[in-house]
Amino acid sequence: xSGEITIxxxxxxxxxxxxxxxxxxxxxxxxxxxxxxxxxxxTTLMNLMTGLIQPTRGTIxxxxxxxxxxxxxxxLVGYSTQFDSFPKGLTGFQFIYLYLRLFGYEARTADExxxxxxxxxxxxxxxxxxxxxxxxxxxxxxxxAQSISHNPRVLILDEPLNGLDPLARAEMIAMFRSLAVDGxxxxxxxxxxxxxxxxxxxxxxxxxxxxxxxxxxxxxRNEIREHPAQILIRCSNQRQLASxxxxxxxxxxxxxxxxxxxxxxxTGDADRFYLALNRLVxxxxxxxxxxxxxxxxxxxxEYLIGTEGAAV
Amino acid sequence: MTRVWLVQILAVIRLxxxxxxxxxxxxxxxxxxxxxxxxxxxxxxxxGHQNKDRDRIASESARPLTYQDLTSVTRExxxxxxxxxxxxPPISYAWDERREDTPxxxxxxxxxxxxxxxxxxxxxxRLEDGKVVGxxxxxxxxxxxxxxxxxxxxxxxxxRLAIFFGCLGIFMNLFRGELLDKNLHFYFLAPIRRDVLMFxxxxxxxxxxxxxxxxxxxxQFIALCWSLDSNVRNAYLYHxxxxxxxAAYLGITALACVGYGSxxxxxxxxxxxxxxPAAVILIWEAMNPFLPTVLQKIxxxxxxxxxxxxxxxxxxxxxxxxxxxxxxxxxxxxxxAIFGVILVSFAILVVSSRRVRRMEINYTTE
Numbered sequence: 001x002s003g004e005i006t007i008x009x010x011x012x013x014x015x016x017x018x019x020x021x022x023x024x025x026x027x028x029x030x031x032x033x034x035x036x037x038x039x040x041x042x043t044t045l046m047n048l049m050t051g052l053i054q055p056t057r058g059t060i061x062x063x064x065x066x067x068x069x070x071x072x073x074x075x076l077v078g079y080s081t082q083f084d085s086f087p088k089g090l091t092g093f094q095f096i097y098l099y100l101r102l103f104g105y106e107a108r109t110a111d112e113x114x115x116x117x118x119x120x121x122x123x124x125x126x127x128x129x130x131x132x133x134x135x136x137x138x139x140x141x142x143x144x145a146q147s148i149s150h151n152p153r154v155l156i157l158d159e160p161l162n163g164l165d166p167l168a169r170a171e172m173i174a175m176f177r178s179l180a181v182d183g184x185x186x187x188x189x190x191x192x193x194x195x196x197x198x199x200x201x202x203x204x205x206x207x208x209x210x211x212x213x214x215x216x217x218x219x220x221r222n223e224i225r226e227h228p229a230q231i232l233i234r235c236s237n238q239r240q241l242a243s244x245x246x247x248x249x250x251x252x253x254x255x256x257x258x259x260x261x262x263x264x265x266x267t268g269d270a271d272r273f274y275l276a277l278n279r280l281v282x283x284x285x286x287x288x289x290x291x292x293x294x295x296x297x298x299x300x301x302e303y304l305i306g307t308e309g310a311a312v
Numbered sequence: 313m314t315r316v317w318l319v320q321i322l323a324v325i326r327l328x329x330x331x332x333x334x335x336x337x338x339x340x341x342x343x344x345x346x347x348x349x350x351x352x353x354x355x356x357x358x359x360g361h362q363n364k365d366r367d368r369i370a371s372e373s374a375r376p377l378t379y380q381d382l383t384s385v386t387r388e389x390x391x392x393x394x395x396x397x398x399x400x401p402p403i404s405y406a407w408d409e410r411r412e413d414t415p416x417x418x419x420x421x422x423x424x425x426x427x428x429x430x431x432x433x434x435x436x437x438r439l440e441d442g443k444v445v446g447x448x449x450x451x452x453x454x455x456x457x458x459x460x461x462x463x464x465x466x467x468x469x470x471x472r473l474a475i476f477f478g479c480l481g482i483f484m485n486l487f488r489g490e491l492l493d494k495n496l497h498f499y500f501l502a503p504i505r506r507d508v509l510m511f512x513x514x515x516x517x518x519x520x521x522x523x524x525x526x527x528x529x530x531x532q533f534i535a536l537c538w539s540l541d542s543n544v545r546n547a548y549l550y551h552x553x554x555x556x557x558x559a560a561y562l563g564i565t566a567l568a569c570v571g572y573g574s575x576x577x578x579x580x581x582x583x584x585x586x587x588x589p590a591a592v593i594l595i596w597e598a599m600n601p602f603l604p605t606v607l608q609k610i611x612x613x614x615x616x617x618x619x620x621x622x623x624x625x626x627x628x629x630x631x632x633x634x635x636x637x638x639x640x641x642x643x644x645x646x647x648x649a650i651f652g653v654i655l656v657s658f659a660i661l662v663v664s665s666r667r668v669r670r671m672e673i674n675y676t677t678e
Contacts, residue, residue, distance in 0.1 A: 014674070052500055052673040068669065074503035081501075083675065085494035087327065101323035102502035104316035 003063060004028060005049065005154065005185060010058030012044055018209045019044035023058070025204060025214060027187065031180045033196040034189040035301060036206035042189040043082060045206070046156050049187070050079045062154055063185075075103070078147035082158045084139060086131045092142045093118060093127040096149050103150055113149050120175060121145035122168070136163035144172065154185040161195060173199050197298065205301060213300065218292070220300050228252050229270040230293035233277075234262040236286050244285060248276045264293060320504045321512040328516035332482055333523075337489075341478045345528040348465050348474070352532045356539035359453070363541070366452075370431035374399025377428060382435040382449060389444040394426065394437065401426035401437075432541075455544050459557070462536050463622035466529075466561060471568055471616060472597065475525050479572035480590050482521050484580040486513040487668075494675045507665035514577055514661065521569040529565045533558050553621065560621040567619070567653045571612035574657035578664040581671065605642070612656065615649040 005027040012019035020041040034042040047053045049060055051067035065072045086095060096117055100110035118127050121141040126134065131142060140163045147155060155176075161169050176186050176199060190196050196203065203220065205213040213220045235241050238256060242263055245251040250273045253266040267273040274290075281287050294300075332338065370377065381398055395401075405425045412418045424439040434450035487510075490496040499509055537545050537554070548554040572593075579589035597613045608614045626635040644652070 047673065050501065052497060054670065054672060070500065071503050071505045071508075074501055079501050081497055083494050083497055087495050087498055088331065088493070098323060098327055099498065099502060101326070102320055102499070102504050104319045104503075106319070 005063065005187075006059075006061050007045075007049070008059050010048060010055045010060060012048055012053060013056045019053075020048070020206070020209045023211050025211065027185060027204075028202070029180070029183050029185050030201035031176055031186045031188065031199050033200040033203045034187065034206060035191070035196055035203055037191065039208070040206040041209040042206055043158055044209075046079070046081075046158050046187070046189060049156055050074075050077060052079075052081075074152075075150070076152055077154045077156065078150065078152035079156045080143045080147040080158060080160055082162075084136075086139070086142075088132070090131055091128050092123055092131055092134065092138075092145075095131055095142060096146050099146055100149055113151075117145040117149035118142075120148065122171065137165060137168060140164055141168065141172075148175075148179075152184070154187070155179060156187045158189050159191075160188060161190065169195070203300075217300060228266040228268050229273075230299075231265045231267065231270070231273065232257060232262050232291045232293040233265060234288040234291075236288070238263050241280070241285055241287070244280055245276075248280075250276050317505075317508050320502075320508060321515065324499070324504075324509060324512035325516040325519065328486070328513055329519060332485075332516060332520035335485075337485075338481060341481045341524060344474045344478050345524045346531075348470055349528050349531050349535060351465070352462075352535035352539070356535050359539045363452075366429045366434060367431055369402045369427060369429040369434075372402035373428060377430040379430055379433060382428060382430055382433055385435065385437055385444060385447050387444050387446070391424070391439060391442045394439075394444065398428050398435075401428060403427040452541070453539075455540060455548055455552075458536060458540065459622050460624060462532070463620060464624050465532075466564075467617070467620055467624065470525075470529070470532075471564070472613065475521075475565065475568045476572055476594065476597070477590070478525060479517075479521055479569060480576050480586060483514070483517045483573045483576035484586045484589075486517050486577055486580060487671075488580040488584070488586070491673075491675065497673045500671075500673060506668045506671070510577070510665055510668045511661070514573065517577065518569055518573050521573055522566050525565050525569060526562050529561050530558070533561065557621045560619060563650075564616050564619050567650065568612065568616055570657050571616070571653045574660040574664075575612070578660050578667075581664055581667045609652065610656070612653060615644065615652040615656075618643040618649045619646055 005025070007023050007025040007027075010023045011021045018041075023041075023045065034045060036042055044053070048055055049062060049067065051070055051073060054068065060067050062073060063076055065076065067073060087098075090098065093114055096114040097110050100113050101107070103110075105113065115124075115127075118124055121144055123138065123141055123145060126138060131139065134142065140160070144157070144160055147157065157176075160176075161172060164172060173195070176188065180186050180201065188196070188199070197217070200217065202216050203214070204211055205220070233241065242254045245254055245263075245265060250267050250269060251265050252268055255264050256262075257264045265273070270292075277287070277290065377398060384397060385394060403426070407423050409421045409423050410418050411421050421440050422442070424442075426435075426437040426439070428435045428437075432452040436448040436450065437444055438446040487496065490499070500506070504512075537549065540548065545554075575593055576589070579586070579593070583589050597611055600608050600611050600613050
């Protein structure tokens with residue numbers, strides 16, 4: 001069985017409306033975030049990966065399985081959708097228990113798995129209340145609980161942190177991390193970029209149905225040549241360092257950081273800049289720390305997609 | 313694999329049956345199903361009162377009367393002759409009426425009404441000035457009449473309308489209703505084959521439809537039997553075709569649910585508006601007697617009509633269109649009819665399963 005999720009030349013059109021176009025991806029285990037403004041194609045891509053919609057062109061294989069074989073696919077995949085609707089009259093426990101019964105699990109196994117998932121989602125106290133009476137955050141958590149209830153190897157989560165309070169967000173992020181550490185593919189769509197930055201091993205940036213970048217965030221940043229890299233240098237003698245950097249000809253722009261305790265440098269060639277900086281340090285210039293200042297998702301997103309839709 | 317399917321099918325049925333039986337939007341199905349029952353119960357109650365009334369009148373007669381006694385009264389008989397033959401009337405009314413014989417001259421007419429009964433039939437006699445001017449014999453409804461009425465209600469209302477529209481409400485909602493409620497993804501995200509899911513949903517719809525409509529049918533039959541005289545009832549049930557008729561009606565009801573259920577499940581997968589398939593199928597089924605034989609076979613009513621246990625007689629006064637509807641010039645043998653409905657339904661389900669496998673969740677377009 002293949003250990004990857006592969007999307008080959010996939011396009012989806014709703015009549016004449018573009019969903020996604022010519023998407024080619026290979027997603028390894030770990031946390032992968034789909035980032036993009038509304039209408040970028042994040043949910044379409046997730047629905048394609050779970051067979052809720054079929055591609056107009058191209059093929060998708062999830063750990064070697066086609067998406068039109070739900071009987072095989074959903075033993076491996078859990079999907080927490082954005083659809084905020086539930087079968088009527090069910091309690092939180094029944095919602096997950098009956099879902100597990102659809103897997104063919106015996107009553108006892110389904111019961112155990114349901115409780116385990118409910119505990120992981122911190123909903124034990126509310127398990128016997130009707131889902132219809134849940135708050136938005138609780139509904140989000142019960143959906144998450146359902147998606148992890150059968151211990152899937154691929155977890156696809158559409159805006160999973162929406163509606164959650166800060167504590168619950170932290171708990172969920174910790175859970176995603178532990179799943180990723182265990183070798184699970186966790187694919188998350190989000191437009192909250194600082195959270196994506198914290199949790200993602202890799203990102204896929206989407207815009208207007210196209211994948212505009214993919215990979216580890218630093219690699220993506222390095223590939224954006226038209227925007228100079230920003231580097232923050234903490235040092236004791238800012239004036240001396242600034243003049244030496246300008247002399248080297250590698251700094252396009254040098255300015256004092258807004259907190260007054262460092263220099264913010266813009267350079268067109270980050271690799272050569274770091275080599276030059278090493279030489280300066282060896283010659284006795286005092287440098288406390290060097291940090292890339294714009295290799296976060298927010299900067300990459302802004303460079304590639306623009307500020308519109310980027311909620312930070 | 314079969315065992316997993318069985319567990320999955322049972323899980324779907326468990327989820328669906330509750331929804332189908334207790335959905336508020338399905339209340340009208342119960343009304344439709346139990347409407348004929350209300351009719352037959354009301355009929356049985358009225359008939360019961362009439363029978364009691366007859367018994368009371370018969371018991372109040374001067375002597376026990378026979379049907380021949382009641383029919384022996386003719387016009388122009390005198391009051392005395394009647395009382396001589398039938399005894400003093402248990403119920404009688406008398407009143408005066410002023411009649412105008414010629415313009416300007418009128419006379420007073422003494423009118424009387426007598427009612428006799430032999431316990432099963434009523435005789436109403438009208439007298440004017442002591443002479444019989446008219447008689448009406450109210451005969452007890454026969455078993456034959458009752459079973460024909462029952463067959464008529466079954467064929468024209470229950471089968472063609474109640475079960476038809478009831479199945480429309482139940483089976484079209486199996487997928488279409490879930491799409492409208494934005495719940496279908498719940499099933500589509502489980503590791504269950506789509507065709508197994510469709511079959512499980514169909515079974516749950518079938519369970520609901522057969523329970524509702526067969527219960528109503530059985531109760532209607534009980535109401536029919538209740539309205540019969542106890543001797544007639546016993547003869548009908550234990551020495552006649554009573555139980556065979558009941559079994560036939562229940563069987564036809566179940567087969568109708570099988571047939572119409574598959575049709576409307578398929579319609580729910582292809583069409584958004586239920587009115588369109590309902591109208592098309594209703595017209596197709598109604599047109600059945602007027603279609604060529606080959607086309608007649610592609611319908612549910614064609615097979616069900618042949619299974620009906622009581623033929624509705626067409627009198628010369630019956631309008632041609634009704635005569636066509638009730639006529640069945642080439643009845644099919646029961647095993648072929650049963651097999652036909654199942655085969656048509658199976659074919660529809662096979663085609664539907666292909667549709668389900670390609671079905672997409674796109675709630676925004678619903």
